[in-house]
Amino acid sequence: MCNSKTFSCGPGDGCYDVAVVGAGPAGCLTAAIAARAGLSVLLLEKRRLPRDKICGGLISSRALALLPPGVLPPQGAGSPVTAVRVHGRRGRSYLYRSSELLGMVVRRGHFDFLLSSYASACGAVLVQESPLVHLEMQHQGPAPWQSLYRLHCGGPAPATYHARCVVGADGARSRCARLFGLRRQELLRPAGWGYTKTVEPPPDGAAEAETVHFFTLPHLGGLGWSFPGEGFVNRGVGAPFKPSLLKREYRRLFPETTAAAGAAAWPLPFTGPLLKPARGNLLLVGDAAGLVDPFSGEGVYNALKSALLAGCALKNAFSEKRAAGPLYHRLFRAHFGRGFIPAMAGAALLHARCLLNPAGMPRSIAAIMLNRHWFKRDLGPAILKDHLYCEEGVKTWS
Ligand SMILES: Cc1cc2nc3c(=O)[nH]c(=O)nc-3n(C[C@H](O)[C@H](O)[C@H](O)COP(=O)(O)OP(=O)(O)OC[C@H]3O[C@@H](n4cnc5c(N)ncnc54)[C@H](O)[C@@H]3O)c2cc1C
Numbered sequence: 156m157c158n159s160k161t162f163s164c165g166p167g168d169g170c171y172d173v174a175v176v177g178a179g180p181a182g183c184l185t186a187a188i189a190a191r192a193g194l195s196v197l198l199l200e201k202r203r204l205p206r207d208k209i210c211g212g213l214i215s216s217r218a219l220a221l222l223p224p225g226v227l228p229p230q231g232a233g234s235p236v237t238a239v240r241v242h243g244r245r246g247r248s249y250l251y252r253s254s255e256l257l258g259m260v261v262r263r264g265h266f267d268f269l270l271s272s273y274a275s276a277c278g279a280v281l282v283q284e285s286p287l288v289h290l291e292m293q294h295q296g297p298a299p300w301q302s303l304y305r306l307h308c309g310g311p312a313p314a315t316y317h318a319r320c321v322v323g324a325d326g327a328r329s330r331c332a333r334l335f336g337l338r339r340q341e342l343l344r345p346a347g348w349g350y351t352k353t354v355e356p357p358p359d360g361a362a363e364a365e366t367v368h369f370f371t372l373p374h375l376g377g378l379g380w381s382f383p384g385e386g387f388v389n390r391g392v393g394a395p396f397k398p399s400l401l402k403r404e405y406r407r408l409f410p411e412t413t414a415a416a417g418a419a420a421w422p423l424p425f426t427g428p429l430l431k432p433a434r435g436n437l438l439l440v441g442d443a444a445g446l447v448d449p450f451s452g453e454g455v456y457n458a459l460k461s462a463l464l465a466g467c468a469l470k471n472a473f474s475e476k477r478a479a480g481p482l483y484h485r486l487f488r489a490h491f492g493r494g495f496i497p498a499m500a501g502a503a504l505l506h507a508r509c510l511l512n513p514a515g516m517p518r519s520i521a522a523i524m525l526n527r528h529w530f531k532r533d534l535g536p537a538i539l540k541d542h543l544y545c546e547e548g549v550k551t552w553s
Pocket of ligand 1: 178182199202210214286287348353422440510
């Protein structure tokens with residue numbers, strides 16, 4: 156589709172309809188949807204896949220519901236979760252068991268690799284070890300075929316590509332956000348941090364199979380977790396504090412695991428969605444657009460949801476000869492437009508409840524994982540799946 160009357164170029168000349176920067180969940184799904192819509196898609200990833208990602212690895216059912224069928228194999232993608240235990244003060248804990256699947260604990264390296272394989276299978280050209288370092292506008296015009304961007308990539312084999320639309324899916328420290336002129340700083344401030352380690356499962360780990368554990372911290376606005384996966388446990392803390400304070404909390408909660416190597420902290424951009432997530436034919440998705448949930452630190456659900464919205468905007472921009480940015484912005488506002496103040500106020504209320512009345516929290520967390528919480532008016536999956544997939548003849552959503 157890239158060949159146009161205005162500028163002639165195609166994938167053979169390193170020119171694509173869409174370049175997606177970053178092969179995390181947001182980037183892979185955006186690339187897959189755009190490629191399935193018949194667009195030529197370049198997916199750039201700065202590291203070699205599969206790569207590790209600092210994450211708790213809990214993928215909620217509401218996030219799993221956004222994945223097209225066949226992305227995850229029926230066996231071996233992760234460990235099922237059907238129960239939530241919240242640990243309050245003075246050693247008390249509260250359990251909620253669900254009759255439904257609440258989510259899955261995965262190794263993020265493996266999970267993201269499956270998503271990138273799906274994007275490749277859909278026709279996206281994946282180029283690994285190719286970090287975007289600079290972006291230039293070559294031609295400017297409202298519609299995608301009237302604009303052209305030049306992408307300069309570093310890594311072991313530096314290369315230059317051209318694309319009519321660019322999607323920044325490069326995570327919390329997004330370079331795209333700054334190159335697009337949509338964010339001045341490296342991080343959204345005030346952002347929080349997550350600190351996590353993957354350790355061997357304890358010998359009694361089987362006692363509470365399929366149960367994820369959350370720990371209230373003695374300050375407002377933080378949670379600890381212990382998520383059991385297949386042959387590992389992911390233990391971490393996330394809060395709007397500095398990493399040094401998080402490490403202290405981690406040592407307090409998990410004194411037995413502090414000797415293990417491999418702990419790392421990474422920013423959690425949970426201060427509310429960007430007010431402006433797009434410009435011209437430049438779009439930001441996932442963490443790059445500030446989409447981590449301010450209560451739970453969950454980010455994969457919103458990353459996938461923003462990818463569906465971006466895919467939809469790209470498809471419509473090319474077919475209706477319109478700019479992708481405003482189309483995406485409109486969808487983004489409708490789905491994430493609560494903004495900073497309500498998002499943070501809601502998160503503060505939930506955290507306060509977690510400290511004062513932890514007994515009700517396991518059920519609330521389960522409701523969030525199933526996308527049934529009263530607190531969130533989420534148009535979510537039902538609308539998106541109809542909008543994006545049914546017209547493509549994929550009717551097997553469950
Ligand atoms: C400690 C911690 C625990 C978390 N736990 C959970 C959890 O249990 N469940 C959950 O749902 N969410 C969790 N999150 C949030 C979740 O990890 C993120 O929201 C999610 O990964 C966002 O996906 P993304 O695709 O936007 O970005 P990412 O997954 O960060 O992917 C970005 C990709 O872009 C690549 N990249 C970066 N720069 C460039 C460049 N210049 N050029 C090319 N490629 C580039 C990176 O290598 C990476 O592959 C956690 C986060 C943290 C920090």
